[in-house]
Amino acid sequence: MSAVRDVWRNLPLKAKIGTVLFAMFVLAAIIGPELAPYDPSYQNPDPALLMAQPSARHLLGTTQTGQDVLSQVLVGIRQTMLLAIVVGVFATAVSVIVGVTSAFLGGVWDELLSLVSNVFLVIPALPLLVLLLGYLSGKGQWPTIIVLSVLGWPWGARVVRAQTLMIRNRDFVAASRESGERTWRILAFEIIPNEVSLIAASFVNTVLYAIGASVALAFVGLTDLNSWSLGTILFWAQSNQALTLGAWWWFVPPGLAVALIGTSLVLLNSGIDELGSPRLRASRGAAKIAGHKIWGTDPTPVLAQLTADRSGIGEFLHSFSRDSLLDKTPAGGDLR
Amino acid sequence: MRPILEISDLSVAYRAEGGDVRAVEHVDLTLNPGEVVGLCGESGSGKSTLAYGATRLLRPPALVTSGSVRYYGNRITHGGDPVDLLTMTHRELHAMRWREIAIVFQSAMNALNPVLRVQDQILDAVHAHLSMSKQEAREKAAGLLDLVGIPRGRLRAYPHELSGGMRQRVMIAMALAADPEVVIMDEPTTALDVVVQRDILSQIVELKERLGFAVLFITHDLSLLLELADRIAVMYAGRLLETGASGDIMREPAHPYTRGLLNSFPSLRGPRRDLAGIPGSPPDLRDPLPGCPFIPRCGFAVPACEAVDMTLEMVGGVKAVKGPIGHLTACPIVTPEMSQEGVLS
Numbered sequence: 001m002s003a004v005r006d007v008w009r010n011l012p013l014k015a016k017i018g019t020v021l022f023a024m025f026v027l028a029a030i031i032g033p034e035l036a037p038y039d040p041s042y043q044n045p046d047p048a049l050l051m052a053q054p055s056a057r058h059l060l061g062t063t064q065t066g067q068d069v070l071s072q073v074l075v076g077i078r079q080t081m082l083l084a085i086v087v088g089v090f091a092t093a094v095s096v097i098v099g100v101t102s103a104f105l106g107g108v109w110d111e112l113l114s115l116v117s118n119v120f121l122v123i124p125a126l127p128l129l130v131l132l133l134g135y136l137s138g139k140g141q142w143p144t145i146i147v148l149s150v151l152g153w154p155w156g157a158r159v160v161r162a163q164t165l166m167i168r169n170r171d172f173v174a175a176s177r178e179s180g181e182r183t184w185r186i187l188a189f190e191i192i193p194n195e196v197s198l199i200a201a202s203f204v205n206t207v208l209y210a211i212g213a214s215v216a217l218a219f220v221g222l223t224d225l226n227s228w229s230l231g232t233i234l235f236w237a238q239s240n241q242a243l244t245l246g247a248w249w250w251f252v253p254p255g256l257a258v259a260l261i262g263t264s265l266v267l268l269n270s271g272i273d274e275l276g277s278p279r280l281r282a283s284r285g286a287a288k289i290a291g292h293k294i295w296g297t298d299p300t301p302v303l304a305q306l307t308a309d310r311s312g313i314g315e316f317l318h319s320f321s322r323d324s325l326l327d328k329t330p331a332g333g334d335l336r
Numbered sequence: 337m338r339p340i341l342e343i344s345d346l347s348v349a350y351r352a353e354g355g356d357v358r359a360v361e362h363v364d365l366t367l368n369p370g371e372v373v374g375l376c377g378e379s380g381s382g383k384s385t386l387a388y389g390a391t392r393l394l395r396p397p398a399l400v401t402s403g404s405v406r407y408y409g410n411r412i413t414h415g416g417d418p419v420d421l422l423t424m425t426h427r428e429l430h431a432m433r434w435r436e437i438a439i440v441f442q443s444a445m446n447a448l449n450p451v452l453r454v455q456d457q458i459l460d461a462v463h464a465h466l467s468m469s470k471q472e473a474r475e476k477a478a479g480l481l482d483l484v485g486i487p488r489g490r491l492r493a494y495p496h497e498l499s500g501g502m503r504q505r506v507m508i509a510m511a512l513a514a515d516p517e518v519v520i521m522d523e524p525t526t527a528l529d530v531v532v533q534r535d536i537l538s539q540i541v542e543l544k545e546r547l548g549f550a551v552l553f554i555t556h557d558l559s560l561l562l563e564l565a566d567r568i569a570v571m572y573a574g575r576l577l578e579t580g581a582s583g584d585i586m587r588e589p590a591h592p593y594t595r596g597l598l599n600s601f602p603s604l605r606g607p608r609r610d611l612a613g614i615p616g617s618p619p620d621l622r623d624p625l626p627g628c629p630f631i632p633r634c635g636f637a638v639p640a641c642e643a644v645d646m647t648l649e650m651v652g653g654v655k656a657v658k659g660p661i662g663h664l665t666a667c668p669i670v671t672p673e674m675s676q677e678g679v680l681s
Contacts, residue, residue, distance in 0.1 A: 287396030300348075300400055
């Protein structure tokens with residue numbers, strides 16, 4: 001438990017914000033539909049509730065057909081998050097398997113797998129998605145998940161391959177090969193742990209891509225429009241002219257949710273990077289010594305100067321910090 | 337004589353969560369023009385921290401907590417008062433570095449950029465500190481390689497195309513680019529075999545004679561210093577234990593630690609004997625014990641050692657003038673008359 005707390009304390013602020021934000025959306029995805037006050041598809045016949053402003057009974061207002069927007073958003077978050085995470089897991093798993101094996105085995109296998117990932121890389125994704133989903137729409141989310149997974153892995157595979165090529169030539173891999181470890185063991189226990197931060201970053205990126213792509217596809221109507229995802233809400237809002245009718249409560253909440261999920265993932269990504277390479281963390285930013293910020297490129301600070309040119313207010317504020325206890329007994333001062 | 341660099345009462349600490357790690361404590365060290373001073377100590381004794389702290393090259397959390405580092409070079413002071421490196425601004429330091437005080441870094445392998453030609457790296461050093469035309473600079477770079485005995489043709493080589501010894505020579509050539517007054521050498525020969533090591537050392541001495549710079553030579557190899565250095569300073573746990581002319585140190589080491597070091601390697605001449613070494617390991621610098629830091633490993637230790645204040649005093653009990661002149665030791669307990677052999681083994 002304390003290990004978790006240590007990791008958390010060492011995270012930079014933006015990563016903390018990202019984690020909290022993302023956790024909120026995961027929570028919303030898990031319990032959101034249970035909290036939804038209405039069935040998102042239920043069309044309230046009451047004419048007063050057609051495109052009604054937010055009120056106590058409908059916190060985010062209603063749509064043109066009297067559906068509750070809050071319920072739609074809560075259900076939609078689950079759908080969108082589920083899709084994005086499933087795509088992320090699939091695509092990342094494929095990219096790790098392809099990237100690591102092609103780099104580690106080398107030779108013909110490398111050529112073959114690189115060729116495949118290059119082919120997938122140059123396939124124009126959007127037209128293909130439009131084409132495929134045009135045929136497959138009306139069967140729930142699975143067609144979207146499959147198509148996005150199939151198109152989402154090559155970037156990660158290229159990056160993982162490059163990293164593996166580098167690690168493969170390190171001495172500890174040669175040593176484990178020499179000691180008779182099996183290939184799969186070397187891959188799973190020697191190489192992949194060195195790439196954890198890379199893989200995590202690639203996962204987060206893929207999730208981000210899946211959310212963006214799925215919302216965009218749903219927005220243009222290329223998905224099962226009977227299920228509620230953030231994209232389909234936006235589709236219905238757009239096709240019913242929510243913007244021209246001034247029904248902001250219809251499109252702002254789902255749009256904001258998409259934007260916030262994306263933001264949280266970007267923030268999370270930068271945190272993972274620093275978590276994975278401690279050296280990056282050490283060189284980040286300035287160290288605080290005796291209440292002064294010292295950057296890595298500054299000359300070595302001199303205590304006498306640091307304490308001399310501090311202003312009265314700075315001195316006062318510094319006296320509250322835990323750091324100031326260190327100044328009272330300068331190193332070696334009491335020994336001589 | 338006017339010294340060139342005078343470090344006095346220098347303390348450097350690494351500020352850590354659990355308190356300061358006192359890596360260098362109240363060290364006085366003087367460097368005279370044209371002199372080779374050897375700074376010797378085991379790993380973690382603070383010898384590199386002393387050199388880099390005095391030139392203010394240490395990165396946070398390092399912090400200079402006391403002392404002064406006076407530089408007397410004529411190009412800066414014009415014969416007047418010395419300047420203090422510890423009160424200089426970033427810019428003033430920039431003007432000092434390389435032109436006045438140059439450094440040969442520890443591992444030439446890592447200090448040279450693997451993707452740039454040797455020529456470009458020397459030119460970088462030249463252009464950063466001297467204003468001269470491209471043609472002159474190139475000529476200067478070739479001249480520097482001549483100086484360290486590398487054929488001019490190797491200017492266009494990449495670092496990986498040079499041997500370890502040649503790379504170290506390139507580092508020395510770069511350090512001499514701006515004709516510095518002081519050259520700090522941080523274990524420049526550690527990764528090399530003894531033959532190449534010897535070669536480079538004699539080259540350093542020869543260059544010093546010709547160009548007249550002073551050398552602060554950092555190493556853990558006391559036997560090497562006995563040959564090379566004019567004066568030797570022995571460091572342990574962040575403190576200077578003994579300084580003196582290398583002949584004095586070799587003939588009659590005063591501090592038990594120095595005696596231990598001298599007993600750790602065989603001498604070529606003289607009788608065969610068992611090597612003693614020094615048992616134990618250095619103390620924790622975060623929580624220093626009172627008195628002499630060497631007590632736990634010292635064969636001569638007596639209760640009075642805990643009251644020793646670690647100031648350097650003339651060997652033989654004569655009260656010294658401040659500043660290390662002559663043969664000084666921090667140990668008032670052990671006198672030269674006490675047996676040299678047997679106690680530590």
